[in-house]
Each structure stands twice: as structure tokens, then as C-alpha cells.
Amino acid sequence: MPRVFVRAAFGEVRFECQRCGSCCHHRRPREFDLLIPMEQIEDFVARSNLIYLTVQDISRISKKTGKSPAEFVDTLYPYRDGRFVRILREGQDVVLDLPVMRSKPDTTCIFYTEGCSVYGVRPAACRLFPFFVKENITAEGDLLLEIGVNSTCPGVGKGALVDGHELERLVADHFSSRSIAVAEEVKSLLRAGRIAPGARIFRSLPGGPRT
Numbered sequence: 001m002p003r004v005f006v007r008a009a010f011g012e013v014r015f016e017c018q019r020c021g022s023c024c025h026h027r028r029p030r031e032f033d034l035l036i037p038m039e040q041i042e043d044f045v046a047r048s049n050l051i052y053l054t055v056q057d058i059s060r061i062s063k064k065t066g067k068s069p070a071e072f073v074d075t076l077y078p079y080r081d082g083r084f085v086r087i088l089r090e091g092q093d094v095v096l097d098l099p100v101m102r103s104k105p106d107t108t109c110i111f112y113t114e115g116c117s118v119y120g121v122r123p124a125a126c127r128l129f130p131f132f133v134k135e136n137i138t139a140e141g142d143l144l145l146e147i148g149v150n151s152t153c154p155g156v157g158k159g160a161l162v163d164g165h166e167l168e169r170l171v172a173d174h175f176s177s178r179s180i181a182v183a184e185e186v187k188s189l190l191r192a193g194r195i196a197p198g199a200r201i202f203r204s205l206p207g208g209p210r211t
Contacts, residue, residue, distance in 0.1 A: 005138075006172045008164030009146040015130065016159025019119075023129045023153065024112040026050050026103045028205060034076055035095060035202040042135070050206070051101040051109065054177045055082050057123040058099065064121045065111075072110055074102040076204035085185045086204075091196035094189075096182060097204040124174040130156055133171055145171055 029047040036044050053061075058069050065072075073079050075097050077086055086095040101123065102110050111118045116126075130153030136144040147167055149156065189195050 003142040004145065004172075004175065005142060006145045006168045006175075007147065008168055010131075010149045010164070013149055013162045014157055014159050015153075015162050016155050018155045018158070019115050020154055021108065021112050021115070023049070023126070024109045024116065025107045026101065026109065027107070032205055034205045035093075036205055038201050038203065041203055044203070044205075051123055051125045052178070053099045053101060053123050053125075054174060055181060056177060057121075060121040061111075061118055061123070064118055069099075072102050073099045074206040075099050076206050082181065083185060084182055085189060087189060087194050091194050092199055093202060094186070094195055094199050095202045095204055097206075098178070098182075100206050124170060124177075128167065128170060128174070129153070131162075131167055133175075145175060147171060 027048050028050065029044065031047075032040065032044055053073060058073060061067070061072060062069055069081065070079055075084075076095075077097050079099065084096060084098050086097050087093070088095060104110055109116075116122060130150040131147050132150060134146045134148060136146060138144050147164070186195070
């Protein structure tokens with residue numbers, strides 16, 4: 001069973017959110033199909049900035065805004081509360097249809113209008129920005145989640161020093177929450193015999209405007 005490690009791969013960094021909205025535009029690269037094979041995931045992640053949501057994110061935002069998940073959650077297939085795995089072609093294809101934040105036609109987040117209207121309960125992915133996570137496989141076969149910083153963000157270099165350990169905890173919690181939910185669903189489908197041996201795994205590119 002591979003282990004998972006999280007490491008903040010940056011030195012001293014100051015950051016203070018400028019509420020400029022530069023990170024609130026969601027890119028859906030045109031060069032990818034709606035079903036993305038896992039061998040293309042690294043390239044896809046590098047070219048997109050979709051805001052992935054955990055079950056906890058969805059619950060908090062729904063409670064704060066009074067909106068149902070269907071009003072702000074984007075998935076390729078119809079959203080099913082807490083269930084993210086789709087089985088296609090009689091179990092030959094397994095699609096991880098992970099929920100992301102819905103966008104307006106101009107690609108901005110639906111909760112951004114001259115500022116974020118859900119800032120207090122914004123998703124973990126938003127709280128992490130301008131830091132990002134790169135997944136690496138170590139020589140021992142373990143998963144290393146390295147946290148880097150996007151230096152183009154206007155808030156970088158301003159405000160207080162960032163606590164790298166706090167970011168590591170945020171990334172670990174976010175990864176654990178999403179991974180556990182998906183793993184439990186996959187195990188259930190395997191027990192039910194719905195996933196064929198040697199099935200291919202895909203990530204979905206949820207609908208909405210692309211840029």
C-alpha cells in the first residue's frame with residue numbers, strides 16, 4: 001500500500017489576498033476530451049485551474065447560501081450527492097466524475113461578483129491558492145504531494161509569512177477527504193462485480209464554458 005507524504009516545497013513566502021479575483025476564473029482547456037485518461041492528468045492539471053469540491057465544501061456552501069448543490073456544483077454527469085464514480089461500457093471504463101465549482105459564461109466562479117460572496121466558507125482549493133499541489137511518485141512507489149507557489153498572484157509578497165505546516169495540513173485533509181470518498185465507492189463497486197478486470201480509469205472534464 002503506497003504511503004502519502006505532503007511537503008511544502010518553498011521557502012519564506014508572504015501572502016495576503018487582494019480580493020482581485022484573478023484566481024476566480026476557471027480554465028477548461030479545449031485540447032482535452034470530456035473523459036481524460038489518467039496518463040494525461042498531469043498535463044491537464046497543469047493547464048487548468050478548476051476548483052474541485054469536497055463533500056464538506058459542498059455542505060458548507062449550501063448551508064451558507066441556501067442553494068442546493070445542483071445550483072453551484074458542476075459535474076459531467078448529473079450530480080449525485082457524495083457519489084463520484086461512474087461505470088461505463090459494462091465496467092470497462094471507470095470515470096471519476098469529481099465535482100467542481102460551477103462557472104458563469106465569462107468563466108468566473110458563480111460566487112464572484114466584485115469579490116467572493118462565500119469567502120468565509122470558500123472551498124479548500126480556494127483557501128490553498130496561490131499555492132498549488134504537484135503529485136509525484138517516489139522511487140519507493142509512494143505518493144509525494146509537493147506544495148508550490150504561483151508567484152504571479154498579486155498577493156504574493158504582501159502580508160504575513162505563510163505557515164508551511166498549516167498548508168501541509170490543509171492539503172493532507174483535502175486529499176484524504178476526497179480520496180476516502182472515492183476509494184470507498186470504488187471498493188463497493190468492485191465487491192458488486194461492476195468493475196471489470198483491467199478497467200481503464202478516467203477523470204472527467206465537467207461541462208460549462210471552456211477557455
